[in-house]
Amino acid sequence: MTIQTKMGGTFTLPGTSTTVNRMGYGAMQLAGQDGEKRVWGPPRDVDAALAVLREAVAAGVDHIDTSDFYGPHVTNQIIKQALHPYPDGLVIVTKLGARRGDDGSWIHALSRQELIDGVQDNLRNLGLDALDVVNLRVGGIMGPSEGSIEAPLTVLAELKEQGLIRHLGLSNISPAQLAEAQKIAGIVCVQNFYNVANRSDDAFIDDLAAQGIAYVPFFPLGGFSPLQSSVLDTAAESLKVTPMQIALAWLLHRSPNILLIPGTSSLEHLRENLSAATLELPAEMIAVLDSIGPAVKQ
Numbered sequence: 001m002t003i004q005t006k007m008g009g010t011f012t013l014p015g016t017s018t019t020v021n022r023m024g025y026g027a028m029q030l031a032g033q034d035g036e037k038r039v040w041g042p043p044r045d046v047d048a049a050l051a052v053l054r055e056a057v058a059a060g061v062d063h064i065d066t067s068d069f070y071g072p073h074v075t076n077q078i079i080k081q082a083l084h085p086y087p088d089g090l091v092i093v094t095k096l097g098a099r100r101g102d103d104g105s106w107i108h109a110l111s112r113q114e115l116i117d118g119v120q121d122n123l124r125n126l127g128l129d130a131l132d133v134v135n136l137r138v139g140g141i142m143g144p145s146e147g148s149i150e151a152p153l154t155v156l157a158e159l160k161e162q163g164l165i166r167h168l169g170l171s172n173i174s175p176a177q178l179a180e181a182q183k184i185a186g187i188v189c190v191q192n193f194y195n196v197a198n199r200s201d202d203a204f205i206d207d208l209a210a211q212g213i214a215y216v217p218f219f220p221l222g223g224f225s226p227l228q229s230s231v232l233d234t235a236a237e238s239l240k241v242t243p244m245q246i247a248l249a250w251l252l253h254r255s256p257n258i259l260l261i262p263g264t265s266s267l268e269h270l271r272e273n274l275s276a277a278t279l280e281l282p283a284e285m286i287a288v289l290d291s292i293g294p295a296v297k298q
Contacts (some may be wrong), residue, residue, distance in 0.1 A: 008021065010022065014212040018167070021260065023060075023061065023273075024260060024261065027065060028075065031071040032044060032254040035102070037235050038104065038224065040100070041071065046078065054263060057087060062091060063090075063091050068121045069099055069294065072099070077125050079126060082233050092132050093134075093216075094131055094133070094134055095135045096109070097118075102218075112151075119156075130165065136156055136169070136171065137172055142190070143200075146176065147213070167186075170191070173190060181284070188214060190216070191218060195222060197227050201215070214258075220247050220248055222261055231292050235288065239274065248273060
């Protein structure tokens with residue numbers, strides 16, 4: 001029997017004194033949707049969005065994932081409205097490397113000026129003098145694309161030297177890109193697509209754990225089109241919880257360096273997600289869940 005502690009336990013970012021609870025919160029869903037444009041514009045209910053953020057922090061969440069290209073600008077402005085001045089110990093992680101087209105498209109924004117402007121936008125909309133962690137986002141929509149990341153990461157390393165960024169992370173990257181990045185700057189976290197059914201990063205997670213680097217999976221239940229799995233559904237029914245709770249608990253069990261950032265704009269779903277940090281998964285259930293990924297890949 002694997003027993004999770006409150007908020008899934010803690011993790012200390014490598015080379016720092018910054019310790020966070022492993023169960024965090026992802027702010028992407030606080031933005032609205034305008035027709036086919038996802039993560040676009042203000043939410044339908046701003047008061048509900050503010051309430052979700054405040055309850056998350058009150059419940060012990062001290063790690064919020066966001067980006068100024070969510071909305072764009074919307075989620076950061078809501079975070080500031082809900083939580084500023086920020087409580088001691090709250091770590092806000094943002095991402096750079098993309099911008100939004102007028103049609104809602106996601107466009108790479110990796111030039112020197114775009115990255116500098118992105119840092120300034122995040123600082124302004126969050127109401128901060130320095131960003132706790134900035135992830136450089138590269139690759140495609142759901143996964144990495146091989147190629148050098150030296151140029152954009154060097155820009156962020158310079159901004160870190162200027163005191164505008166405290167720590168650097170990476171998103172949508174490969175092991176080779178991590179190795180390249182580590183020659184330029186210290187990396188405290190990697191944020192990639194990974195869940196119980198999509199496990200191409202298994203070996204990468206283990207390598208990061210050995211280095212003490214955090215791994216932050218996005219889309220823990222498959223993304224905008226949630227994973228349909230009879231195995232997951234059966235496991236959830238047997239414990240009288242939701243498939244999302246099972247998926248989150250499995251991730252916490254998977255490796256001690258995994259930090260979670262499930263997102264929601266609903267107080268009910270927030271409470272469900274946070275309770276997954278204390279969910280006990282029987283060993284035999286974990287073994288069955290472990291089989292989902294290879295089965296899906298066949």
